[in-house]
Structure formats: structure tokens, C-alpha cells
Amino acid sequence: MAADGGGEPDHLAGERATAQFDVDGMKVAWAGSRHAVEVADRMARLVASDPVFRKDTRTMLSRKELFKDTLKKAAHAWKRIVELRLTEEEANLLRLYVDQPGYVDLHWGMFVPAIKGQGTEEQQKKWLPMAYKFQIIGCYAQTELGHGSNVQGLETTATFDPSTDEFVMHSPTLTSSKWWPGGLGKASTHAVVYARLITEGKDYGIHGFIVQLRSLDDHSPLPGVTLGDIGGKFGSGAYNSMDNGVLRFDHVRIPRDQMLMRLSQVTREGKYVHSDVPKQLLYGTMVYVRQTIVADASKALSRAVCIAVRYSAIRKQFGSQDGGPETQVLNYKTQQSRLFPLLASAYAYRFVGQWLKWLYTDVNQKLEAKDYSTLPEAHACTAGLKSVTTSATADAIEECRKLCGGHGYLNSSGLPELFAVYVPACTYEGDNVVLLLQVARFLMKTVSQVAAGKQPVGTIAYMGNIQHLMQCKSAVNTAEDWLNPAAIKEVFEARALRMAVNCAQNISKAPSQEEGFLRALT
């Protein structure tokens, strides 16, 4: 096909020339530092120039070919990381640009951190070196067919048998099958399995256990272990590169010391005991993971918006006068009013993600000093931001797809896959609706604490200003007054607080707090 549409002006260059801000400065602001720009740029080039990492055929591969491609890329990435002696920062960026979900994400992102966070020093010494050298491949087996959000409802059992000093891992019902863990279906040799700890006839609730699933000789499932891939998922490529799996145990025995024992232990005799490590230390990890998810939202959204903005600059439709060129769709108000808020959101999520990184550091420092006072607020704040940014980003990617008209429906636009691969973020690491309900409960609790004279901290410190906010009137009189950030902030604070107080009052009318909450919110 001859590219004979010649004579077209370069619309992207034209649009870029009209930028009224310091583009280079914005790059640095986006990346966080000049150094971050440089490293990201270098890693992006490393991936883009390597034929093993090519992405253009990804949506055309069969499921099996796609999975093999993931294995190949993961091994090659590992090889390059070792060969080039990449730093952890560089290695993470390299994996980000490879941009294909795979078992290594769970190995590095969940298996290793779980052992680090919940394992004793002895356990860390035993398991981490093997994991670091990929002598074992791990995944994170928590979610079951019947239970996701309600972790306390998990049904898999780990029953201590003092006669052999072992735990017996078992899947007592169909719904107790582990279902969804990435890396479980095909790749993992080991898993951190969450199960009900039962010893001396008593159920102590959910605990983590390191369980070997497959032979290190021939990768076949060990006796009593049933494994499989749970099948195709949304999109042509997307998460189909991941071997989300199913796992069932039929009385599988593991040594007692494979229970993750940093916070609690089972003794040789079968006694359940708590260590003196405070439970709150685990929350730091949760804040960390959710901060990553918020940062990822800005990355996914910026990609989608970039495609839609470029398309809008090049695509012309209608508006031709006297046979002249048509109007770039970027210049239509209908396009602008849908597209520009998404562009602004990408920056907003980027900056709030950077702030969350600071929050994580702050929380961690306080935890080290055994100061748990800001934890509930930090937890609610990250839960709310995770929910809001991921829902808005998923919707925004789909909106960007629609803003590219019919062309957005083609895989070659990149947008269908971007949506399909992003949208699980609304569900994993806390379902967005469930997380918002947690935030609501936290706000209701705060209202009653404020009423009792307690001063709230962090992002809800404004609620302490209740006297003023419940009765203030906005000083805004003209449109220009809205350009004063303090005016906008006060209005948001007053509105948020009044809604929270109103909701709390409705709840207080119910026979019980819980009943009122159910009526109002669930």
C-alpha cells in the first residue's frame, strides 16, 4: 500500500511547538528527579532496542505461545539484569518497560516480601537466598474460589500433627480451592499459602505457610497437590500472559518450621504463642503496596491519555470550509471536555503517588519508634486513594479508547489491551467497593472521636475545625475568587465534613451502630 497521503503537515510537531510551559522541567517533575528521568530513559531504550522484548505480536499469539513468550522474556530480563549489574531501581524499571504480567511479578512482589515481612530471621536465611537466585519460584496463594475480600473466611486448613511435627495442609471444600494466584498455574515451585491454623483442636485463624508445590527435579506437582491454570481472561493478550492458577491440597504434610513465625509460633508441643513483634508492623507493607498501585495508576493513565491526545491532534473530521482542511478533533470542545480532565488526572495521580511515597516513609519511621498513632489515618488514606485512582483510571482508559473513535477498538491502538490489563487493579489488593466502605467506617469513627474532643491527624486534621466548617459560608463571590486555592479547599472541607456528620447522625438513629451502618452504607 503506497503511503501516498503526502503533503500532510506534522500535526504533532505543530501542537508541541505551542507548549506554554517548560517541557523539560515537567519531565523532571513527573519522574521525581533529573536522575529518575535519566534512568527511566536508559531502561526504556534498553527494552525497546532488544528484539526479545518486542511487543508488537503480543495480541496475536495463542495463549500457549503467549505464556512461552512470558517465560522467555522473564529469563532474558533476569539475564540482562545480572549481565549489566543493574541496580534494584534499574531492574524494577526494566521490568516495568517489559510490561508483560508474569510469574516473576509475584515472586518479587509478593513471595519474597511475605517471607521478609512474616518470616523469622532463620526462615529468611533459609529461603531468601534460594529465591534471590531463582532456585525456587514462589507465588502468593491467598484468594480462594469462595473467598476474596473476606480473608477471615478462607477455608484451607493447616492442622498441626504433634506426632510428626508437621502441618497437614488440606482443602476441605470445593470453595476452599486456591483460585487466582498469579504464577501458580504453571511456573511456581513454592507458595506462601494462607490457611486456618488448627492446633490442639482449636482454630487460630489465618496464617501463612511456605509450601512446596512442584518437584525441583521435573516440575511435576508433588503428591496430594492438584494444580491448574484457571483459563482465559479479559483481552487478547493482557493478563493472559499470567498463569493465574488453582490449587488443592489433599492432606499435604509440611515441616512445622514452614509456618511463617515472625508474629506467632506453634511450639514443638503444639502450643500457639505470640511473639513480641507488634502486629502493626505488617501494615507498613500494605501502605507500601497501595502506594505502588497509585503510582501505577498514573503510569497507565498517562499512556492512555498520550495515545488519545496524539490521535486527536492527527485525526481530522468535519469543519472543512470551502474545501480546506477539516478540523483536528483535538479542537472540538466535546473532545476537549472529555480528554483534558483525564490528562490533568494523570498528573494529579502522579503527584499524589509521590506524596504517598513520603507517607510510607513517615509511617515506617513511626512504626520503628513504636508510634502507632497515625496508622489508622494512613491506612484509610491509602485505601481510599487506591480505590479512587484505580476506578477512575480504568474508566479513563476506556474513555480514551472511545475518544479514538473506531480506531480505538483495534488492538493496534494499544488501548484495548491497556484497559484489559489495567482493570484488575480495581479488584486486587482490596476490592474498591470494600475499601471505600472501610474508609466510610473510619470517617464515622473519626466523627464520633471529634465529638469526644479528640484531635484528628494527617489528611483528616481539617475535621478538627468542626465548629467553623459546620457553619461557615464560602467567601466566593466572583468566578475569579475560585482561583484562590484556599477557597476551594475550604469548600471541599466543609462539604466533606458536613456529609460525614450527616451520615453519622443517620447512623446514630438506628438501634445499634452496626445496624445503622448497614442501613446507611451496605
Place this chain on the structure above:
Amino acid sequence: MAADGGGEPDHLAGERATAQFDVDGMKVAWAGSRHAVEVADRMARLVASDPVFRKDTRTMLSRKELFKDTLKKAAHAWKRIVELRLTEEEANLLRLYVDQPGYVDLHWGMFVPAIKGQGTEEQQKKWLPMAYKFQIIGCYAQTELGHGSNVQGLETTATFDPSTDEFVMHSPTLTSSKWWPGGLGKASTHAVVYARLITEGKDYGIHGFIVQLRSLDDHSPLPGVTLGDIGGKFGSGAYNSMDNGVLRFDHVRIPRDQMLMRLSQVTREGKYVHSDVPKQLLYGTMVYVRQTIVADASKALSRAVCIAVRYSAIRKQFGSQDGGPETQVLNYKTQQSRLFPLLASAYAYRFVGQWLKWLYTDVNQKLEAKDYSTLPEAHACTAGLKSVTTSATADAIEECRKLCGGHGYLNSSGLPELFAVYVPACTYEGDNVVLLLQVARFLMKTVSQVAAGKQPVGTIAYMGNIQHLMQCKSAVNTAEDWLNPAAIKEVFEARALRMAVNCAQNISKAPSQEEGFLRALT
């Protein structure tokens, strides 16, 4: 895997037993008649019991296997329709339940109707029998790489050459390539091609031409014709069963009598002349197609809601008291407030679809009687309903997917494919945003006509009641007052009219009508 979750109550039966309406009566109301229920049921069973029509492997096939599967199903459906001497109603339902987009949709839905609507009697006699017997396979080549919504901007040319009594079909630019037509990529032998008619040096705008694309002997592209498939699309299966294609002409010659000549002709000498057939007759087809799309919205939405409602009845999470069973998620208000309005919408779209069927009959009867007075209103009404119902349905399917939690992300839930296969309805047959702008223009025109004393008809007849509606106050005082449909209707009418009048006033402040419209709406 043992199905050892026994002892579970049958939640669906339990929920069904609580229905407080006549389920059988509702079935009839949904289908339109007792007869329609019976035929639909019979055709559904015919498809479900035939192994050739199996759907369970659809998302696991490679693109090539999927396309072959479509060819096999289309041929088998045709064979069954002939063998069983199915009526047109039955055949349409059979194809609906086969439920896999394919070239036959365009053959029956666009190619044949285009010849029927725009071909002369002679042309119909020549081409339709071949099409009915599948001796030729046709598609509808309108959209180009550079132009979709703006049909008047299409660039393909059909230049009359009086020396040979032929049209020369040509693609002068890259953007003039036909792009998207279903059935074009692999299957079609012929197409109705829309191109700029040029004769005696003058451009007469877009007209339809029947053009042979492939040899009837070996199916290879004819000289001067370049053909291809435009690649993968959203979803694992979805529209990937369709060979959406690209087509370019390099001075391809067709006989003059392959221009569709019902409305206008080019004479042997090259004169362009209009026939006495009124142009408005074509609008009947547009109303028909959009009525079908609204009806299809209710079908797609009802499938998605059905899956989400059943899932919500079976899925339990949280709310266990004293070790008892957990709460069905169907009983959570957060689930209900998201799910039930979608269920209600499915019925609303079904009933408005039935009303649109009546409107089509009414419009057609008026057209036969050369009464074109209700056409603009019928056109605006179908454009608006097409836009509103398809956008809401696409969003609703995705919401149903999210309402099934993580499980909705698996292809086995049916929902990812339902979304991916449905969402093009927002773009084809009139982009939803463009259609809404047309409705807005129509409403602005109506406001000025009402001001000039003209009585509006059909769905906007209420705008004639402008004196009352601009100043009335709602008689609603208590919550119960809202149970009176007349009260709701009046509020909607007053609100819609006041918004329209307000918008018209803003537009009238601009230097010109067009400038004001651009400022307000585009």
C-alpha cells in the same frame, strides 16, 4: 476435583420462589407475544443442542481457528435454515443465538438491504437472486481510514469514463483506503462501495456502487484491488471472528450499470440526473437499523444482568454471625444499588425498542403516503435512543462484570466477551457523541420553531406546552406524590424544555447561529 461443597442450598431456586409477579406473563411481555416466546425458545434449543454451534471454546481459539469456526458456523446455519425451511423470523433468531459476528451479518444486514433500498428494479432482479443463493457474498464498504462519521468527507472516487461506459474506482490517498467493513478482509466477493461520483469533471458527492472484489473461480482479489484484514480487536473472541478489512482500488473499472441508480443516475452520455424517487425514502432504513440496535441493547444488557444477578445470589461474603452462613452479596445495599437499576434498564430498553418498532411502521406508512412531516422527529428520536441505550448498555455490562468481583474478569464468566463484542455499538451506525450533537441541533431548531408558533409532533409534542412548562411548579409535596407518573412526566418535561430554551438563548447571543452552536456544544 471433587465437588465436595455439598449441602449447599440452591440459592437460585430460593430467590426464584420469592418472585411477586407473574413470571410467565413477564416472559410474554418481554418477547412481545406468546408466539415470540415459543419461537425464541425453539430456536435457542436448536442452537444449544447442535455441537457445530458450541461456544465454550470460542475464547481459546487462535484468530485463524476462530475465523474458520465462523465460516463453519455460518455455512451450517445456512444449511439448517434451508433443511428445516425456517421462516425469516426463525432464521433471524437462529443467527441471533449462534451469536458470533461474521461476514453473513453484513451480507444480510447491509449488502442486500442497500441493493433493495438504493438499486433499481432491474438491478434488484440481477443481483438479489445471486445474493439470496450465496452465489456472491457482499459487504458494505463505506468507512475509510480517514473518514467515519463525516460521510461527505469520503475520498474514494468513481469517475465516469464515457469512452468505455464505465466508472473508474480509485483510492487517491492513503486515508481513502476503505477500513473496517466487516466481511471485506477475507469473505466477500462483492461490495457496495461508497465513493465520490465524478462525471463531466464535476464531483456529485457520495454514491453507492456494486463492485466485484474477488474472483468467483478462486477467490483471489481482482486486478487493481488490494485487500486485507485490519488485525486483532478488543477481546479474546468477540469481533475477532469478523474479517473487518481494508480495501484499495487502483483504477478499477466497473460497468456504468453497477452504480445504484434508484435515486440518481448517470446517463450513457455522462449526464447526472435525479430520478423522481424521493430521497426521504432512505431514512426509513436508518430508522429500521437503529430500532434494531436499541432492541439489541436490551438483549445484551439482559444477558449481562442475568449473569450478575445469579452470581450475586450464589456468592456469599462477610456477615457470618456465630459461624453461620455468610450473607449473599445480593442482599448488600451496595450491590443492589448498582445492580437493580441495570436490571430495570434492560426492561426499559426492551419496551422502548418495541415502541421504536411501531415508530418504524408508522414512519414507513407516512413515507408511502409522501407525508414527510414526522421524519425529522423520528430521526432525532432514533438517533438519541441509539446513543443513550448503547452507551448505557456498554457501561452496564462492564459494571455487571465488576459486580462479579474477580470472577467477572475470567472469560468463563462470559462478561469480558459480552463487553468486548458489544461496545462497538457505541461507534457503528453513527458515533454516539455525533448523534447526540444531531439531537441537540434538532432540539435547538424545535425551540425556534415553537417560538414561531409551529406545533411540534411525536415525542417532542410536549414542547408545544411551553407557556405552562416554563413557569409551572411541581405539585409534589410528599414522597408518595412521586408515585403519580403524571407528576414525574411533568417534571421531566419542564426540566428538558427549560434546559433547551436556556441553551437556545445562549446560542442566540453569538454572532451567528453556527458560531453559537459551536461555542455551546462542540
